[in-house]
Amino acid sequence: MDAILKTENLVMTYRVGKVDVNALRGVNLTVGRGEFVSIMGPSGCGKSTMLHILGGLLKPTSGRVIVDGEDLATMSDAQRTDTRRRKIGFVFQRFNLFPTLSADGNLRLAEHIHGNGKKAVNEETRREVLRLLRLENKMRHKPLELSGGEQQRVAIARAIINRPAIILADEPTGNLDSENSEIVLEMLQKLNRELNQTIVMITHNPEAAAVASRIIEMRDGMIVSER
Amino acid sequence: MDSLVVSNIRQRPTRTLISVAGVALGVILIVLNTGLVEGMLNDRIKRERGIGAEIQFGRDASLLTPSSRNPVDVAYAGRLREIEGVKQVSPYGLYVGAGNSGLGIELVEGIEFDSYSSITGIRIVDGRPIQQDGEVLIDEFKAQHGKLKVGSDIQVFGNKMKVSGIYSPSAGARIKVSLGEMQRLLGVENKCFSILVKVQDPDKQAEVQQRIDAALPNNKVILTRDLGIGMGREIPGVKGFVRAVLVLSVIVSALVILLAMYTTITERTREIGILKSLGAPKRYIISVIEKEALAISLIGVVAGLVISLIAGWALERATTLQLEFTWSWILRAGLIGLGAGALGALYPAIRAANKDAVQALSYD
Numbered sequence: 001m002d003a004i005l006k007t008e009n010l011v012m013t014y015r016v017g018k019v020d021v022n023a024l025r026g027v028n029l030t031v032g033r034g035e036f037v038s039i040m041g042p043s044g045c046g047k048s049t050m051l052h053i054l055g056g057l058l059k060p061t062s063g064r065v066i067v068d069g070e071d072l073a074t075m076s077d078a079q080r081t082d083t084r085r086r087k088i089g090f091v092f093q094r095f096n097l098f099p100t101l102s103a104d105g106n107l108r109l110a111e112h113i114h115g116n117g118k119k120a121v122n123e124e125t126r127r128e129v130l131r132l133l134r135l136e137n138k139m140r141h142k143p144l145e146l147s148g149g150e151q152q153r154v155a156i157a158r159a160i161i162n163r164p165a166i167i168l169a170d171e172p173t174g175n176l177d178s179e180n181s182e183i184v185l186e187m188l189q190k191l192n193r194e195l196n197q198t199i200v201m202i203t204h205n206p207e208a209a210a211v212a213s214r215i216i217e218m219r220d221g222m223i224v225s226e227r
Numbered sequence: 228m229d230s231l232v233v234s235n236i237r238q239r240p241t242r243t244l245i246s247v248a249g250v251a252l253g254v255i256l257i258v259l260n261t262g263l264v265e266g267m268l269n270d271r272i273k274r275e276r277g278i279g280a281e282i283q284f285g286r287d288a289s290l291l292t293p294s295s296r297n298p299v300d301v302a303y304a305g306r307l308r309e310i311e312g313v314k315q316v317s318p319y320g321l322y323v324g325a326g327n328s329g330l331g332i333e334l335v336e337g338i339e340f341d342s343y344s345s346i347t348g349i350r351i352v353d354g355r356p357i358q359q360d361g362e363v364l365i366d367e368f369k370a371q372h373g374k375l376k377v378g379s380d381i382q383v384f385g386n387k388m389k390v391s392g393i394y395s396p397s398a399g400a401r402i403k404v405s406l407g408e409m410q411r412l413l414g415v416e417n418k419c420f421s422i423l424v425k426v427q428d429p430d431k432q433a434e435v436q437q438r439i440d441a442a443l444p445n446n447k448v449i450l451t452r453d454l455g456i457g458m459g460r461e462i463p464g465v466k467g468f469v470r471a472v473l474v475l476s477v478i479v480s481a482l483v484i485l486l487a488m489y490t491t492i493t494e495r496t497r498e499i500g501i502l503k504s505l506g507a508p509k510r511y512i513i514s515v516i517e518k519e520a521l522a523i524s525l526i527g528v529v530a531g532l533v534i535s536l537i538a539g540w541a542l543e544r545a546t547t548l549q550l551e552f553t554w555s556w557i558l559r560a561g562l563i564g565l566g567a568g569a570l571g572a573l574y575p576a577i578r579a580a581n582k583d584a585v586q587a588l589s590y591d
Contacts, residue, residue: 057504057584078508085506096501096588100234109231113507158505 003066004165004198005031005054010063012049012221023049024060025221031166034196036189038209041218047202048170050218054200055088055168056080068165085114089159093171095151097143103154104139107161114162126161132194133157133187149180153187160191167191169201173208185211232518235491242487243523249483250527250564251534253476257560258535258552260472263542266551271334272454278398279347280317280423281432284439285447297321297410297418303443304422310442312435314427317342319399320409321420322384334400335383337409337419340364346425347398353377354392360408362391369401372547384412401547476560477567480527484520484571492516492575499579500587509580516576517569524568528561535560 012024023046031037041047052058053065056072059080065072068087072080090096097106107126130136133153143151152172159167169188173181189211191197201212209215217225236243275283284307286298297320307316320337340356343349354377357364363383365375370393375381379390383402394403410416426435432450439448492499502512539550 052585055504057588081503081506081508083506084504085508088506090504092504092588096497096504098231098234098498098501100238101231105230105234110505113502113505113511 002033003030004033004035004068005029005200006064006066007054008064008066010050010053010065011061012046012053012058013061022221024053026063027218027221027223029216029223031198031200033198034192035214036192036199036212037201038212038215039200039202039218040204040206040209040215041202042204045218046221047218051168051170051200051202054166055090056084085116087165089162089164089167091152091155091159091167091169091172093174095143095148095155095175097151097155097158099143102140102142103135103146103157106143106154106158107139110158110161125163128195129157129161132190147180148176149183152176152180152184156184156187156191160195160197163195163197166198166200169199171203172201173203173205181205181208231515232522235495235519236522239491242491243526246484246487246520246523246568247527247530249487250480250524250568251531252483253480253567254528254531254560254564255535255538256472256476256479257563258532258557259538259550261469261556261560262535262539262550262552263548264469265553265556266549269551270549274397274399275454276451277396278423278451279425281426281429281451282424282436282439283421283449283451284316284424284443285421285449297413297415297420299419299421299446301406301417301419303446306443307422307424307439310435310438312426312428312431312438313424315342315346315425317346317423317425318406318419319343319421319423320406320413320415320418321400322409322413324384333402335363335402335404335409336400337406338399338403339406343403343423344394346423349394349396349398351392352395354390357391357403357405360405360411361386361388362404363388364392364394364403365390366397366401367393367395368397369547386412473563477563477570480524480564480567481571484524484568485574487523488516488520488572488575489578492579495579496582496587496590499582500584500590503582503584504588512580513573513576516579517572520568520572520576521565524565527568528564531564532557532561 007027007029010024010027014021014023027050039047039050049058053060053072054067056075060073063073067083070083072083075083098109101109130139133156135153135157138146138150138154143154146154156172172188173184176184185208188199188201192199201208203209215227216223284299284303299318301318304316304318307313317339322335322337324333324335352367363381365373365381370376373381375390377390377392380387381390381402383404388404406419410418424439426432436448436450499512502515536552539552542548543550
C-alpha cells in the first residue's frame with residue numbers, strides 16, 4: 001500500500017493545572033493513498049486531538065506523523081503551516097465558512113492562500129469540483145443564505161479545491177439532519193471514488209463511519225480495533 | 228470584489244465608521260491647524276512685508292512674536308531720524324487679543340496716523356482718521372468680513388469703540404487705534420512695540436541697517452524683505468505647537484484603529500483559526516488585518532481632507548481667519564493618517580497571527 005499518512009507511536013500529553021492528561025498513548029496508523037478511513041470513538045477518546053495533530057495544528061509530545069513524506073512532528077509551527085497549506089484540507093463540524101464572503105469568495109480565499117497569493121487552481125478543476133458537489137448555482141450565496149447541508153458542501157469544496165494530499169473531516173455530519181448528512185457523506189464517497197481523494201473522517205456516528213472503506217476505533221487515546 | 232478585507236469593512240459598518248472618524252479626526256486636526264497657522268502667519272507676514280518700511284526696529288523678541296509688552300522707548304524714533312540714510316520713522320504699538328469671533332487672535336496696532344500713512348501708503352477710503360480716544364480705523368477686509376462700516380461699534384481691548392474710518396490697502400494689523408490711546412490703555416506710557424524705518428535709498432537699506440546697529444546696539448534691526456514666509460520661521464513656539472498637533476493626531480488615529488481592530492480581532496477569533504487551518508502563514512494574517520486597517524485609514528484620510536476643506540471654507544466665510552492649505556501638509560496629513568492606522572493595527576494583527584489555531588477554532 002502506498003502510504004500517504006503514517007503515525008508512529010504518537011503520544012500527546014496535555015498539562016491541565018498540575019495534572020498530565022494523556023490524550024494519545026502511542027498511536028500507530030497508516031492510511032493509503034486514495035483510502036477513506038473513519039476514526040470512531042466516544043467523546044474524550046483522543047480522536048479530535050489525533051485529527052489536529054494529523055493536520056499540523058498541534059505538535060505531538062512524541063512520535064512521528066508523516067504526511068506525504070513529510071514528518072510534521074519535527075517541524076516548526078511555520079513549517080507545519082506550510083505543509084498544511086500545500087497538502088491538507090479540513091472539513092469541520094461547524095462548517096467554519098467566512099460569513100462575510102460568498103461561497104465563491106470562500107473558495108477563492110482558500111485558493112489564494114494555497115497559491116501563496118497567486119492563482120493556483122485551474123478553472124477546469126474548479127468546475128469539476130463544483131459539479132461533483134452540485135454547487136454550480138450556489139456560488140454567489142453567503143453562508144447564511146445556504147442550508148446546513150449546502151454550507152457543508154461548500155466547506156468540502158473549499159477543502160478539496162486545491163487538491164490536497166489528504167482531507168481531514170472532523171464530524172462533518174455532526175451539525176446536519178439525517179437527509180443532509182446522507183448527502184454530505186455521499187459527496188465525500190464520490191470525491192474519494194472519482195477523484196481518488198484520501199479522506200480521514202472522525203465521527204461517533206456508526207452510520208456515518210460505515211461509508212468509509214476502513215473503520216478505526218479509538219478508546220482512551222489508543223486504537224483498539226480496525227475493520 | 229469579494230475579498231476578505233472588503234467584505235469585513237462592509238459587514239461591520241459601525242466599527243468601520245468609528246475607525247474612519249478616528250482617522251479623519253487626526254487628519255482634520257493636522258490640516259486645519261496647519262492651515263490656520265500657515266494662513267494667519269503668511270497673511271500677517273505678507274502685510275508686514277507690504278508695509279512700505281524697509282527696516283523694522285525692535286527689541287530682542289521677534290517682531291512677529293505675539294506680545295503686548297511694547298518694550299521699545301518711543302524716544303528711539305528721534306534718534307533713528309538722525310541716522311544717515313533714514314528718511315522717515317513711525318513708532319507703533321501692538322496688542323494681541325482673542326478674536327471677536329472667539330476663534331484665533333486679533334492684532335491691534337497703535338499708530339501715529341500721519342507718519343504711518345506716509346510710510347505705508349494707507350489712505351482713508353471711507354470716513355476720516357482718528358480724532359479722539361475711542362475711535363479706530365479698520366481695513367477693507369475687516370469691514371467686509373466683520374460687516375462693519377463707519378460709525379459701527381467694535382470691541383477692542385474689551386472696550387466698545389467706534390469705527391471712524393476705513394483704510395486701504397491692508398498693512399500691518401487690520402485694526403488701528405491711536406498710539407497714545409493704546410499706551411494709556413496698556414499702561415505703557417512712551418513705549419511702542421516697534422519702529423518702522425523708511426530709508427532714502429532702498430538700494431542702500433543694508434548699509435542703513437548696519438548704521439542703526441552700530442548707533443543703537445542691543446536692539447533688533449530687521450530688513451522687512453527678510454521676514455520669511457512660512458511656518459515657524461519667525462514665531463518661536465509655532466514649530467512646537469505644530470509638532471504637538473502632529474503627535475496628538477497620530478495618537479488619536481492610532482488609538483482608535485488599535486481599539487477597533489483589537490475588538491474586531493477578538494470577535495473574529497474563529498475566523499483567524501479558519502485562516503490557520505487553511506494554511507495561512509502569520510505574515511498572511513498580519514497582512515489581511517493591516518490591509519483592512521489601511522483601507523479604513525484611506526477612507527478616513529479622504530473624509531478628513533474633505534471635511535477640513537469644507538470647514539476651512541466655512542471658517543473663512545464666517546470669520547476673519549485666513550487658512551492656507553498647502554499640498555505638503557495635505558500629503559503629510561494623509562501619510563500620517565495611513566501610518567497611524569497601520570501602526571494601530573499592528574499589535575492586534577500580531578496578536579491574531581500568534582493565536583493558537585485549535586483554541587481559535589473552538590472559540591464561540
